[in-house]
Amino acid sequence: MPPKISDEEMRKHITEQLDNATIAAIHKVSMRTVQRTRERIGKPAHPTPRRYTRQELARARLLADEGLPITWVAEDIERGAVELRKKLRRGHAPGWLEVWPKIRRNPTLLALHREFAPQS
Structure with missing residues (x-):
């Protein structure tokens, strides 16, 4: 079964600094699916939030x-x-x-x- 979120799409979302909830909403998948996809491409499952300006x-x-x-x-x-x-x-x-x-x-x-x- 192919992944629900492609590696390229996930990398694009990560460079855009989208959080897991936003990515899950875009692809209509669970937060766990987003976390597994992050882990699959070698990124932390729970990203560090960006700093406040x-x-x-x-x-x-x-x-x-x-x-x-x-x-x-x-x-x-x-x-x-x-x-x-x-x-x-x-x-x-x-x-x-x-x-x-x-x-x-x-x-x-x-x-x-x-x-x-x-x-x-």
């Missing part, structure tokens, strides 16, 4: 200080929310844990949240 961190801090949820900030600078939360050493936005249960119980607010929330 000063501009990315400045923008992330500015948006987080304005009260935007980290997931939205991460989407704005095109990074992962978990990774960014660790980098900024922040938890959830202040008051979010109080507001979220109210949003979940209100169908109108929940529909708006799903419409405008970042897609991760």
Whole structure:
């Protein structure tokens, strides 16, 4: 059975610095398939994330200080929310844990949240 992701395609994705989740979404395969393909061509299964630039961190801090949820900030600078939360050493936005249960119980607010929330 031929591989689901060719070696050439994988090398191209690696030079573009795409993460495993993005590659998996492009090829409609599992994360494990991406990891196996990386290993097959001699690359680490879990790539080292690229470093943040000063501009990315400045923008992330500015948006987080304005009260935007980290997931939205991460989407704005095109990074992962978990990774960014660790980098900024922040938890959830202040008051979010109080507001979220109210949003979940209100169908109108929940529909708006799903419409405008970042897609991760």
